[in-house]
Structure formats: C-alpha cells, structure tokens
Amino acid sequence: MIMLKGIYIHIPFCSEKCPYCDFVSIVDENSDIHKKYIDSILKEIDLYIDEDFSVRSIYFGGGTPSLLKPDLIASLVENISKKVRINNKPEITVEVNPENYRFADFKILKEAGINRISIGSQSFLEKNLKALGRKHSPEDVLKTVESAFKVGIENINLDLIYGITGQSLSDLEKDLKAYISLPVKHISAYMLTAYENTPLGVEVEKGRYLLPDDSLLLDMFKMIDEYLEQNGFSRYEISNWAKGGYQCRHNLFYWEGKQFLGLGVSAWSYVNGVRFGNTNNLRLYLKIVNEGKRPAVFFEKITPEERRKERIFLGLRLSKGIDLDIVKDKMPFIEQIVNEGFAQVKDGKLILTPEGILISNYISSMLI
Ligand code: SF4
Missing domain, CATH: 3.20.20.70 (Aldolase class I)
Known part of the structure; x- marks a missing residue:
C-alpha cells in the first residue's frame, strides 16, 4: 500500500x-x-x-x-x-x-x-x-x-x-x-x-x-x-x-507522479498504481456514494511503461526537466531540438527552452 x-x-x-x-x-x-x-x-x-x-x-x-x-x-x-x-x-x-x-x-x-x-x-x-x-x-x-x-x-x-x-x-x-x-x-x-x-x-x-x-x-x-x-x-x-x-x-x-486521492464529481485519483476518475454526473455521483459505493467509473492501470511515458510528459513541464537516461534511445531527436533552440541539456537533464515550451506536446510525443 x-x-x-x-x-x-x-x-x-x-x-x-x-x-x-x-x-x-x-x-x-x-x-x-x-x-x-x-x-x-x-x-x-x-x-x-x-x-x-x-x-x-x-x-x-x-x-x-x-x-x-x-x-x-x-x-x-x-x-x-x-x-x-x-x-x-x-x-x-x-x-x-x-x-x-x-x-x-x-x-x-x-x-x-x-x-x-x-x-x-x-x-x-x-x-x-x-x-x-x-x-x-x-x-x-x-x-x-x-x-x-x-x-x-x-x-x-x-x-x-x-x-x-x-x-x-x-x-x-x-x-x-x-x-x-x-x-x-x-x-x-x-x-x-x-x-x-x-x-x-x-x-x-x-x-x-x-x-x-x-x-x-x-x-x-x-x-x-x-x-x-x-x-x-x-x-x-x-x-x-x-x-x-x-x-x-x-x-x-x-x-511528480505522487499518489493522491480525488473526491467529488469528475475528480481523478492515483492510488496503488491505478489512475481512476469519478463520474461526471452530479446526480449519479450523489446516488452512488449514498449507496455506499465508490463513484469511480474510469480506470487505468499504470504499467511501468505508462509510468515512463508520464515521467516524460509531466516531467518536461517542470523547469528542472527530465533525466536524460529515460529518453536515451531518442538521442538524434534530442540533438536536433537542442541545435534548433527548443531544449537544452544540463547536468544530465533535458530541459525545454521557452521556444520548446510552446511545442511541448509535440516534443513529448516524439520522445514517448
Ligand atoms: S466556468 Fe468559469 S468560474 Fe467556473 S470553473 Fe470554468 S473558468 Fe472557473
């Protein structure tokens, strides 16, 4: 647990x-x-x-x-x-x-x-x-x-x-x-x-x-x-x-991918390696909870590979960046975005520049 x-x-x-x-x-x-x-x-x-x-x-x-x-x-x-x-x-x-x-x-x-x-x-x-x-x-x-x-x-x-x-x-x-x-x-x-x-x-x-x-x-x-x-x-x-x-x-x-509990309509949680989301419907939420049941209706088991993808996607949002180790198989692409001014490598970390931040979704998808 x-x-x-x-x-x-x-x-x-x-x-x-x-x-x-x-x-x-x-x-x-x-x-x-x-x-x-x-x-x-x-x-x-x-x-x-x-x-x-x-x-x-x-x-x-x-x-x-x-x-x-x-x-x-x-x-x-x-x-x-x-x-x-x-x-x-x-x-x-x-x-x-x-x-x-x-x-x-x-x-x-x-x-x-x-x-x-x-x-x-x-x-x-x-x-x-x-x-x-x-x-x-x-x-x-x-x-x-x-x-x-x-x-x-x-x-x-x-x-x-x-x-x-x-x-x-x-x-x-x-x-x-x-x-x-x-x-x-x-x-x-x-x-x-x-x-x-x-x-x-x-x-x-x-x-x-x-x-x-x-x-x-x-x-x-x-x-x-x-x-x-x-x-x-x-x-x-x-x-x-x-x-x-x-x-x-x-x-x-x-x-940082820490585990937390989300309560209420449409709230998402990440507990014991499973990401799950509550119903978006208020009436249904009230009914289910008042029947003593959990109102989660969407579930996703986070496998080690999913976790690696999240570390890239979420980690690139942070100004401290991500460990180069987790994307080392993508070195040609990394060299390209560094040369083009979209990212920098510092102390073993890959960090986006302001130019890179504006296309962070694209960069994440290429690294994933
Ligand atoms: S409708 Fe407006 S006030 Fe309500 S959550 Fe959205 S942005 Fe916020």
Whole structure:
C-alpha cells in the first residue's frame, strides 16, 4: 500500500459558465445542494479509509469552491482531519473567485487551517475580463487579495490568462505590473486555449474570435517569464512561478507522479498504481456514494511503461526537466531540438527552452 500525500476535492458549482472553460462545472443548482454534496464527500472518503494516508496537501478546486459558504469548507476540513492522518504542516488551498469572499469569510477559512488561496483573477484590464466573459472587476481582485492578506493568509496565488483576442504586449505589461505590485507569492499564467467543446472553441472555429499568432504568443510567454523572474518569482513549471518556498505542493504532487486521492464529481485519483476518475454526473455521483459505493467509473492501470511515458510528459513541464537516461534511445531527436533552440541539456537533464515550451506536446510525443 502506497502512502497518499494529497487530497483533491472537486467543487463542481459555478454561477455562470465561462465561454473558454472545459472543466466539469454545473450552473443553476440551488445552493441547498451544497450541504448534501459536502456530506457526500465525507461519505466518499470513508470508502477509502483503509488506505495509508499521510496528507501534506488538501486542494479545493473547481468549479468555484468559493460559491460554498466558508463554514461548509471549514467543517469539511475539520471532519477530514478526524478521519485521516494529516501532516502537521499541511498546505490547504481553496480556489476563490474574486467576487465571492471577503474578510469575514477568509477569517473562517483561516481558523479552519486553510493557508493558501488561489484567486481566479485572470487580468486587471476590463477589456480582457470582458473578452473572457468574466463578471468580476479589477477592484474585486484587489479586495480579495487585501482581505485574505489581512486575515493572515499570506500564501496567495493569482491566475493570469494571456493570448486573449486584441491583447498587445503593452496590455500584458500593464497586467504584470499590477500583479507584482500585490503581496502574492505565486502566479499561474495560462495561455488561453480554445477547446473544441466550448463556446470559445466554436467562435474561433468560425473565425469570429481571433487568437494571437504563435510569434506573439512566444513573445508574451517570454515577457511573462522575464518580468516575473526579474521581480523575485522563479518558474518551476510551464505555467507556474513562485517566490522562494511557495511552490504549490498540490501541483508538484501531480507533476511528480505522487499518489493522491480525488473526491467529488469528475475528480481523478492515483492510488496503488491505478489512475481512476469519478463520474461526471452530479446526480449519479450523489446516488452512488449514498449507496455506499465508490463513484469511480474510469480506470487505468499504470504499467511501468505508462509510468515512463508520464515521467516524460509531466516531467518536461517542470523547469528542472527530465533525466536524460529515460529518453536515451531518442538521442538524434534530442540533438536536433537542442541545435534548433527548443531544449537544452544540463547536468544530465533535458530541459525545454521557452521556444520548446510552446511545442511541448509535440516534443513529448516524439520522445514517448
Ligand atoms: S468560474 Fe472557473 S470553473 Fe467556473 S466556468 Fe468559469 S473558468 Fe470554468
């Protein structure tokens, strides 16, 4: 039995569906269901109680966890800690939308042990927020950071989206300036992606929403990387920068292939060499769990060969790169991408450059 160090809890509720989002989230649910859902999460964890837990990270992701009353999150954390062994200094993160929580809410979270907040800020420019279909204002982000910081939650992440229609390098610079002026320890910067099954994907397909070309995207990525590095942040993963010691433990567990338990609708787990995913259907999830059964419906046994592929695919996302040993049969291709400036070899590791990061999926597939 392998020790489980992380717990992920998926909160599937959103007040509206953002046009670019392909996460599993449910709109228009009556908030009465929130309590029922949290009770079901607790029942679900009971179904795994025989596993060996030594939890160092709990992560509430979504969806929009901050649509829940903070007392519900607090009670869930308290109850989980009665059921499984929690490390004495766990990282406990809640994703928060900027329009939801203020001082009194953060106070409840802080008292319950939540010590990391990840804010879905996306941008400080009104035109970007509008183009992303977000309802919050730049002031909402400021108030959220200020409230969390005031109650003593210092480990704060801000999300930034780049590659938005009409966005220039000077727009991006304005955003970066605003981001680094705030007391935050971590910034996640994601390139806007037009997933096929989303309204944005349809608009892009029909030519009604123009995304920046690859050369502008590369310039944007380089600007973010250089700007944040010059201002005390270090990139540790393709989309993540942190000040010293504030790398997100939950994210690292995932990228380093550590085993963890995912709870809730559509949550994925990796336990005892098997990766499995829960049903995406909320009603079905509630029914199955309340019948005392595990709600996992997708299973994949991770063989040593699968694990090797994951180490390449996930490891290349990390700025520390992957051991050359695991891809030594691909030396001609590696020499080619190094010569072309897409990667570098350092201390026995293969590491992607910014140019390589933009085509990381292609490079991973060639190495796999
Ligand atoms: S709030 Fe987040 S999870 Fe919900 S629809 Fe928007 S991007 Fe998706």
